[in-house]
Amino acid sequence: MEKIKGVIFDMDGTMVDNMMVHHRIWQRKLSELGLEMTIDEVKENIHGVNTEILERLFGDRFTPEDRIRISWEKEADYREFFKPQLKLVDGLPGLLEELHSAGIPMGIGTAAPPENADFVLDTLQIRHYFKTVLHAADVQKGKPDPEIYEKAAAGLGLSPSDCLVFEDSVTGAETTKNAGCPTIIVTTTHPEEEFGRFTHIQRFISNFNGISLHDL
DSSP states (O other): OTTOOEEEEOOBTTTBOOHHHHHHHHHHHHHHTTOOOOHHHHHHHOOSOHHHHHHHHHTTSSOHHHHHHHHHHHHHHHHHHHGGGOOOOTTHHHHHHHHHHTTOOEEEEOSSOHHHHHHHHHHTTOGGGOSEEEOGGGOSSOTTSTHHHHHHHHHTTSOGGGEEEEEOSHHHHHHHHHHTOOEEEETTSSOGGGGTTOSSEEEEESSSTTOOTTTO
């Protein structure tokens, strides 16, 4: 951990504890489209870029334009529902301020669409902390392809191996493994035991309370 020169955050489930909201909104939207899933099935199968999710689940049933429209509808529902609850995970405001004051460059690498990234950054007024912000529209391939973290590291002027990543999902852990980034998992959505096959994870935290620059 002594070689860490930058920090990259996933957003959903990592910076804001919103994944169950996403899961519930997805479950409702899929039901409208004729696909019934339990919440556990949604948690297991719904990850990555929205248009890729819809293509994976429905094949060629929807045109690319349909997939974009459905994705937009789902995310608009999410933002409307979640806005009254929107806040950073406990302890994160203090860590962001400490890293910023110490001159540690920070970035975001999220599979969320740009509207959702803007929703979090601008509503919470935290955009100034981040040197680079990458979202679903910035990559050709979604997680677990390493593109998002490779580009985020490049945006910080660093190699991926020099960047500590905070993630919350198994897919996210697979992504950081593929990118060569040391990782800390925030267990807001998935318990520690689901990550047993990964050796690049440095530690598990339930929130950011007590996490300081000295720890990193």
